Amino acid sequence: MPVFKAPVDDTLFILNDVLGIERYSNLAGFADASPDVVEAIVQEAAKFSEEVLFPLNQVGDQQGCKRADDGSVTTPEGFKAAYKQYCESGWLGLAADPEYGGQGLPYTLHTAIGEYMSSANMALMMYPGLTQGAIAAIQVHGDDAQKSKYLPKMIEGTWTGTMNLTEPHCGTDLGMLRTKAVPNGDGSYRISGQKIFISAGEHDMSDNIIHLVLARIEGAPEGTKGISLFIVPKFMVGEDGSVGKRNAVSCGSLEEKMGIHGNSTCVMNYDEATGYLIGGENAGLKAMFVMMNEARLGVGLQGQSIAEVAYQNAADYARERIQGRALTGPKYPDKKADPLIVHPDIRRTLMTIKSFNEAGRAFVIWTALKSDIAHRSEVEADATAASDILGLVTPVVKGVLTDRGFDHAVMAQQVYGGHGYIEEWGMSQYVRDARIAMIYEGANGIQALDLVGRKLGMNNGxxxxxxxxxxxxxxxxxxxxxxxxxxxxxxxxxxxxxxxxxxxxxxxxxxxxxxxxxxxxxxxxxxxxxxxxxxxxxxxxxxxxxxxxxxxxxxxxxxxxxxxxxxxxxxxxxxxxxxxxxxxxxxxxxxxxxxxx
Amino acid sequence: MPVFKAPVDDTLFILNDVLGIERYSNLAGFADASPDVVEAIVQEAAKFSEEVLFPLNQVGDQQGCKRADDGSVTTPEGFKAAYKQYCESGWLGLAADPEYGGQGLPYTLHTAIGEYMSSANMALMMYPGLTQGAIAAIQVHGDDAQKSKYLPKMIEGTWTGTMNLTEPHCGTDLGMLRTKAVPNGDGSYRISGQKIFISAGEHDMSDNIIHLVLARIEGAPEGTKGISLFIVPKFMVGEDGSVGKRNAVSCGSLEEKMGIHGNSTCVMNYDEATGYLIGGENAGLKAMFVMMNEARLGVGLQGQSIAEVAYQNAADYARERIQGRALTGPKYPDKKADPLIVHPDIRRTLMTIKSFNEAGRAFVIWTALKSDIAHRSEVEADATAASDILGLVTPVVKGVLTDRGFDHAVMAQQVYGGHGYIEEWGMSQYVRDARIAMIYEGANGIQALDLVGRKLGMNNGxxxxxxxxxxxxxxxxxxxxxxxxxxxxxxxxxxxxxxxxxxxxxxxxxxxxxxxxxxxxxxxxxxxxxxxxxxxxxxxxxxxxxxxxxxxxxxxxxxxxxxxxxxxxxxxxxxxxxxxxxxxxxxxxxxxxxxxx
Known part of the structure; x- marks a missing residue:
């Protein structure tokens, strides 16, 4: 019953008229993104989101993921096929490094169309979303062998990735983490411990899962200074890239959550699993922050995305549902009542959401452009200036767009009256799904502290x-x-x-x-x-x-x-x-x- | 795992020290409410809420209500026994008319302890809550025969009540309702139509259910002027009060809702069911408003109640969960980390909720006292002045305490980080339950319009x-x-x-x-x-x-x-x-x- 139409005109207005991305053709990959190419990609992403991802959104919520006794996890009906189509269309590698099979197009464009996909099916999009973060970490901190072993498969999507930070007793305060890494003597480690809240930790959509796991090497210093990052594949990977025997990592249980039922949120047990150090001993947090910063923009985008699809449904409902009369007299005297949209308070609701959504969209794309400039510009001053702003606004994108995104999903639900509370209508799912974005990748209170306590004062402000x-x-x-x-x-x-x-x-x-x-x-x-x-x-x-x-x-x-x-x-x-x-x-x-x- | 402790000291502070209810001993029923009696009742209600109602709250959410093929509905495990105990303790009739078996104590007191009960188990408390509204309507608009037939059983709780307003195509705009009433010639009517969102419409907790149903008598004027109110019992009631054969009213289905799973929200089908006019032909809305106003205060109280229990859990969690260090340096250097409560942003969250909850509690009780003065004072000027304020603030109690109540449940959930999103911890339920209070008994936009469009200008302001x-x-x-x-x-x-x-x-x-x-x-x-x-x-x-x-x-x-x-x-x-x-x-x-x- 819910509807979704990707806001293509709005996206193109921002890319072309507001930000004028044509002006950035000096950046790597931007020259390939000519206006007609951009428009074609945006249109194609819209079609894929509306026709493939969106019809599975309510299904995913209702069915959820199922764990069998052997620890395997089945995703909702249709998810696997849709994900396959997603990968085959090359969406995952759109902005990824061409050296490893990516298309190297602007991250700005990747972000712009990412909105549609999260609007259409946030839970499903988390599988490739986590993979993106893992790709970024390996790209920046992996050695050449690791890059060529893992990146091509991850960029084509046949292998997915995860982030393993949280443990039962610590989330924000990673200094307390206990997962242990013991050297095997051959350069690999035995990883043991329990991680919780692991999104896409186990599922049936990919041939392998590359876990990035924070752990403490035996004898490492206490606190955050003693944390290292490890690659722990679900299936061992041979020198030739072939998938071998099962590693000692498994899903102990699935969490029962308020929303994003279509995504598997796992308790992951590491029982002397083989892992490979990435980014140097005791340098794990730094490596993890590459994933985190990437992920934080993605989570901000989720807030934006859910507010958009919730808004579209509320606006539709307000146009169609007749109830009461305009305060200034009947607008449709031939009907039994006027549509909700004649009422100023309904319009206040819709205008509030609309005005935030459109500015939020511009903000996310503007930030993504800063990221492209920071990473791709050859003019050092430009790159530094863009990097400054990117770091500064990342917590704002994450914190503000998810706080507002949730509030606005709630406001959109309110337009439906009693029907908003009934699962069938789909508005409850938007609220329940949007709720997590305020929490994960650093709860919004942590974003605010990152902004005020770290980012604001950096380099003397x-x-x-x-x-x-x-x-x-x-x-x-x-x-x-x-x-x-x-x-x-x-x-x-x-x-x-x-x-x-x-x-x-x-x-x-x-x-x-x-x-x-x-x-x-x-x-x-x-x-x-x-x-x-x-x-x-x-x-x-x-x-x-x-x-x-x-x-x-x-x-x-x-x-x-x-x-x-x-x-x-x-x-x-x-x-x-x-x-x-x-x-x-x-x-x-x-x-x-x-x-x- | 969640905790609840009724805020007895706060309630007594408001009743005794802030409002000084002793000063109102001239009002009927207040003389019986001496300070020691009040304290004993408040303590007893706290105990009942904590020990009987609260342990069933999560059970109710997880199990929900089940409808069998014959249309019967089973409530969650333990609900029936707890409800029986509630009735036998006389809680339902605390403030009800002594002529029909009530205890005639202040409504103020009834409201004060009602908070505890809704905090402990909102879904369960809706069964007697709806009954209270039906009692009020019959008390004000029923004739003597109707009062003596229905009120004693409803006040003792062996029969429950419902409000049947909404139809699939109309909620707020009742002028469009289609449920039909055809005179039988013997003073009774045949009622036909479908009602939706009927809370406690069918269940297994009482011997009979007295439905109050809005319908249109054949040939009545269009719009709100042609609406009448009917009593439609689930089982016919004999002249001697005996329960007879089944009436033609049944539950067609249960709605799948975001929350309040322990309450049965029914689609009710009336198929030439026998009904009895109450409050005169075409005077249904006026009679229904008696229920509505009573119910609106009750719903405002629900907002307050959920915010209170959510707050208590968040405060507990913040005291116990250690994570990170105080910004001014370790407060508990002997521990691995400081408890969350050292962090200013966590305190901002808790203080916000706390400061609203305590003022909200005072506001609800202050309003209930106005209601008592309005209904029980023999000094006409006092009664009128109190009635003025009661009418004016009713939409504020409903709209503001439920909007804030929901926001604050969300804020309390946020304190838990990722654990707040997991059903096991109970915070998600508070958010999902609190959400309905912004919608039912007139969505909050309608409350705001009632305030600004009707109440503000009444009698020249x-x-x-x-x-x-x-x-x-x-x-x-x-x-x-x-x-x-x-x-x-x-x-x-x-x-x-x-x-x-x-x-x-x-x-x-x-x-x-x-x-x-x-x-x-x-x-x-x-x-x-x-x-x-x-x-x-x-x-x-x-x-x-x-x-x-x-x-x-x-x-x-x-x-x-x-x-x-x-x-x-x-x-x-x-x-x-x-x-x-x-x-x-x-x-x-x-x-x-x-x-x-």
Whole structure:
């Protein structure tokens, strides 16, 4: 019953008109991404998402994954075939290294179409999603032999990957992890321990599963300094790349979860499993962070994706369901009632979600472009500047888009009234699926702390200063443009709040680190509002340009401007509240003893 | 694994110290509620909730209700026995009319302990909850014969009740309902039609089920003017009160829902079932509103209840789970890590929920006291004034406490990290259960519209003016009290925002009703913030009095003051944002065509 249509026009508007990716043809892979190639890929991804992935979404939720007594796991009906088609179409390797079979196209493009696929079937897309992270870690930290052994199969998708961090007693605080690695003397290790919450840990969709596992080498220092990363294949891999005997790693049980039932979340038991060190002894966390940063953008995108599909369904329902009359008198007097969409409060709901979704989409793609520049530019200053912003906004993408994505799935569900609560209608699944994105790959409180405690102060605040300058310049450059005033004024106001809050943090976070911790979540959301406001500024500017150029589809651009106005008027006032909260400091939070809670 | 402890001290603080219910001994039933009786009842309810209801909460979620082919429905293991014990202890009739077997104690007390029971097992408590609503409707609108036939059995709980409003094509807009009533000529009617989302529609816990059903008598006017209310018993009831043959009403199916699995949500089919008119021809909506208003307070209480139990678990987890170190250096250097509760962002989460829960509890009990005064006072001016406020705040109790209740269940779940997403830990159930409260008994958008479109302007705004005066006077009366200044200043600021927003609504809502609709949800939450702020003002005042009197448990009152300060500093700044949004009006909401969404 639910519907999904990939927002192709919006994606192309952002890629072509807002960000002008044509201008980046000097970056590796971008020259191949000419406007017609981009459009063809985006269209094809839309078709695949709508026709292959989406019809399996509710099936996946209802059937879930099943574990047999022998520890094998069966994915829901149709998942295996859809995944095969995904791999055969080359989606997994779209932006991967051509040396190992990838197509080397922009990560920006990969991200843009990734939205459609997660909208269509988040649980299914997690299988290749985890593989992407594992590929990134091996690409950066693996030696040549490891790369040629694992990457080609993973990039074609016949082997999948996982990330094994969490243990029952530790998630965020990896310094406490106990999984043990004992050298075999031949360069390999025996890995023993239990990992939990392992997404795609065991399943029936690939010929092999390459686990990346954090463990502690016997005698290594305590804490995070003694953690190493290991490659532990499910099936041993011969020198010729052939798949051999089963390794001593198995799925002990599947977790019963609130959502993403189509993805297998496993307890993984390592019982002297053979593992291979990657990235050097005791350098595991660093290697793992390559996966994490990649994954965090992907999780932010999930928040965005679910909010989009939930919104589309709510908008459809609001257009079709008749109930009550417009406050200004019947709009459809020939019908028994008016459709929900005549009601201002329903429109408030839809406009809120719509305005966040469109800015969120621009934000994710803008960030992905920074990633491409950071990794592919040959101009060092450009690469450094892009890398600064990428690091700075990664926790904002993850934290803000998943917090809002969940809230907006809930708001979309609300449009359905009682029907929203009934599983059959599909809205409950969006809410239940979206919920995990606020938690995994670092709970959002950790994202906020990463932003305030690490990213903000790095290199004497170079990244955030550059961000202030970029947004400030945009406002300044458009100061004389009267048509832009409604947007730039609101952005400037938000930016001022953010700068004041940043100043407060500098002065008070040093004095007492609890002030920084107390401010962190509000600061992350304040940042989110300003960056999303800025995205609306860029989009409004591009839309006005298209209108001035006499573009065909004027209604499309007029709608963008109306949505931008909504965001400025209704959403941006939140920045003042965030700032006010930040400036209250830690005192009221720290006042009570633990027992008083 | 989840825990629950009824907040007895908090309840008694509100009843005795904040509201001073002893002062109301002139109201019927209140004289019987001496402080020792109140304390004994509250303690007994706490025990029953903790020991009988709570252990069945997860069981109910996991097992759900089962419908057999003959249409009968089995509730989860243990529900029937617990319900029997509930009835035998007289909980259902605590505040009911003594003429029909009730104990006639204050509704205020009934509400106070109702919180514990919904915290402990919301799904189970819905069975007697619906019965309460049906009792209220029969009490107010039934004739003497109907009252003596149905009320005694319902008040003792051997018969339960339901509300049958919704049909597949209409929920909010009851004017469209199609269920038909044809006179039999003997005063009874044949009722035919289908009702959906009928909570407790069929189950195995009572000897009979008394359905209250909205239907349209043949030839009645169209729309809401032609709706009548009928009593339709599951089993026919003889003149002597004996239970006879089965009536033609049956459960066609159970809905598969996101939560409240322990409650049976039924599609009910009426196939020429025998029904009896209650409250006069075409006067059904008015009669139904008696149930609705009662039920709306009950649903607001559910929001409060789930937030409370979710909070308690999150606080426990935060005290026990060790992960990471305090930002200011290790607090427990002898342990591997510090407990979560040292982290400011975890405390922000807990303080937010705690400060809302304690104010929400006061708000619900304060409202219930208004209900008692409205219904039991012999001083007409007092009854009218209380009734004004009761009507005004009912949508605020329902809308705000359920919106926040859900948000706070989600925040509590977040404290658990990945474990929060796993069903075993119980946090997912709180989120899934809390979600329905925002929807049923009038979705929260409808509550907001009821507030802004109906309640605010009634009698030329008499009720809201009285509310302004009450809160304004409180601030004024405490102006010279320096210790109260941190509280009264923030309350006054919130009140000013609310008054300005109300003025804006008066001026602009008349001009264009869409301005009222566009403002409604923000106005409801603005109201909520001011009334909860006021509750904190009353609580702070009472706590300071207790401290000045040298009360034993100083820490309890100091904690109240610290929590009040948090609410004033961190929460109250939201009023300015709500006001700013309201004052943007409807323009940006109504700008787009339906197709542009």
């Amino acid at each position: 170079r990244a955030v200063m550059a961000f202030f300058k970029e947004v400030g310049d945009f406002c300044e450059d458009n100061r004389s443009d009267e048509k832009m005033a409604p947007y730039t004024k609101a952005i400037k106001k938000g930016l001022n709040d953010m700068q004041a809050a940043s100043m407060w943090l500098m002065q008070n976070g040093m004095k007492d680190p609890n002030n920084a911790g107390a401010a962190s979540t509000d600061y992350m959301h304040l940042f989110g509002l300003v960056v999303l406001g800025y995205m609306w500024g860029l989009m409004a500017k591009a839309a006005q340009q298209k209108l001035a150029d006499g573009a065909d589809n004027a209604a499309f651009y007029e709608t963008k401007l109306a949505t931008a106005r909504f965001f400025m008027e209704r959403v941006m006032p939140e920045t003042a509240m965030r700032k006010a909260r930040i400036e209250t400091g830690a005192e009221t939070l720290m006042a009570l003893d633990a027992e008083a809670f | 008499r009720a809201v003016m009285a509310f302004f005066k009450e809160v304004g006077d409180f601030c004024e009366d405490n102006r010279s009290d320096e210790k109260m200044a941190p509280y009264t200043k923030a309350i006054k600021k919130g009140l000013n925002d609310m008054q300005a927003a109300s003025m804006w609504l008066m001026q602009n809502g008349m001009k264009d009703p869409n301005n009222a609709g566009a403002a409604s949800t923000d106005y409801m939450h603005l109201f909520g913030l001011v009334v909860l702020g006021y509750m904190w003002g009353l609580m702070a005042k009472a706590a300071q009095q207790k401290l000045a009197d040298g009360a034993d448990n100083a820490a309890f009152y100091e904690t109240k003051l610290a929590t009040a300060r948090f609410f004033m500093e961190r929460v109250m700044p939201e009023t300015a944002m709500r006001k700013a949004r309201i004052e943007t009006g409807a323009e940006t909401l109504m700008a787009l065509d339906a197709e542009a969404f």
